[in-house]
Amino acid sequence: MSGGFRVTVPASTANLGPGFDAFGMALSLYDVVQVRVIDTGLKVEVEDAGAGGVADVPTDETHLVVRAIRKTCEHLGVEPPGLHLRCLNSIPHARGLGSSAAAVVSGVAAGYALAGREIDAFEALQLAAGFEGHADNAAASLLGGLVLAWCDGGRFHAERLTPHPAIRPVVAVPSVRSATATTRGLLPPAVPHADAAHNAGRAALAVHALTAKPELLLAATEDRLHQDYRAPAYPASTELVATLRARGVPATISGAGPTVLALTADGILPADVGVEGFDVLELPVDLTGVQVAAQ
Structure with missing residues (x-):
């Protein structure tokens, strides 16, 4: 997909009451990142599609999606010559709906696409959850559904369950x-x-x-x-x-x-x-x- 691709990532809710840092659930509100390989450099465009203001989002190497792409590409042994990202943000920032985790997961998924590889869920979780130190939101955005997340010996794990359809x-x-x-x-x-x-x-x-x-x-x-x-x-x-x-x-x-x-x-x-x-x-x-x- 080196010519261009689109990553769609869901919002998430965590804890669900008693499951502090352990429960997460993906919700149908989405950020979209359009990625295109260019000859050199980095261009990041950010568009507020309902996220409640993104004026404070950086458009350089410190952008969270870019950082996650770089980390994933390094892990997979690839280095794109240049990148053009267009980020359409619908998940409200700093509201408890997993906007940061969604950004990281989208960057990890983009890194796998740039490497021409299918996402390895376990390794992708290590990369994504490592940014925040816990896996509840990241696992939900990565896997969808309801997730039970934990860390054992420095490695993150998650089990995906299907919530009851009446909820x-x-x-x-x-x-x-x-x-x-x-x-x-x-x-x-x-x-x-x-x-x-x-x-x-x-x-x-x-x-x-x-x-x-x-x-x-x-x-x-x-x-x-x-x-x-x-x-x-x-x-x-x-x-x-x-x-x-x-x-x-x-x-x-x-x-x-x-x-x-x-x-x-x-x-x-x-x-x-x-x-x-x-x-x-x-x-x-x-x-x-x-x-x-x-x-």
Whole structure:
């Protein structure tokens, strides 16, 4: 595909309540990167296709997609003479929908295409997850569906599962941003044993609820490890989660926030729940993950 190709990569939501740094799910909102080999140099164009502003995105070697391409090409032993990238960004930045992981996964996929090779899922996960230090978002964007991710001996792993078809995710995306590094800084170095035990049980229940018995999702998405500690960073999102859960809607903070994820049965939020300041979107689960096609 050295003449030109297109990479389409889905957004993702992570944690899903109790599965901190372990659960991820791909959503049908996509960034697209068009790649063309040129004689020399680097040209990067970035277009905001709904990502809420990309003025601060670099267009040089520090661009995250470019960095991931370079890392992958080095790993695969290829070096393109020059690159022209056109990035169409639809995944909101710094909102907890995996925009950084999607950028990295698209770069990794592009690197494999430039090398003329099929994506090796395991090695691609090592390359992609290495940028962030955890594999939940990256694995979801790479594989699609629901993923269970972990790290063992410095190597990242992920198992892909198919979510129950009755689950219809809805996201409420606020205009405010939240940096993952900032919200991670709000987490304590240790938590009470009772809270850890609670989350272990709810995470196990969540796997069952997400794949086989969605009527258990309200209980299964309860969390004590991270959401309460991060609440001061996005009070409006925290309040919306509490309001939805009080109405029986399984709702959580998506990833590091501030987007709210609701795992509904009908694709809508209760009409009397106030969502001022949020853009509400139904985003079906993406079941395919990153895709590469000639253009």
